Amino acid sequence: MASASCVTRNHIDLWNERFLGEGPVPISFGIVLRGSLLPVIIWLVVLVFGCVIYGPVVAVVIGGLFVALFLAGFVFRRRSGHSIKCSFYGAVGGVLDKSMLGL
Structure with a gap:
């Protein structure tokens, strides 16, 4: 995979696709988080609720689960030839996206 097109909208499917332009464009980590605001809030609420109650x-344990899923996504992306930056963004976006499958 060419490193020029690695960090693009093709690798991170942002909510409602309203944060990026029409074609493949480089994105920042802030855009990844802004596009995944709902799952970030849900992860934080579950984390705080678990800490306060239990x-x-x-x-x-919840933080470890997030890290384990992140590392698995990162390793899979690196093995398929993506850059480190693309693997990081894709792993974060992937964990946040896949954690919302049940909702």
């Missing part, structure tokens, strides 16, 4: 051990 204690910090649950928050560590």
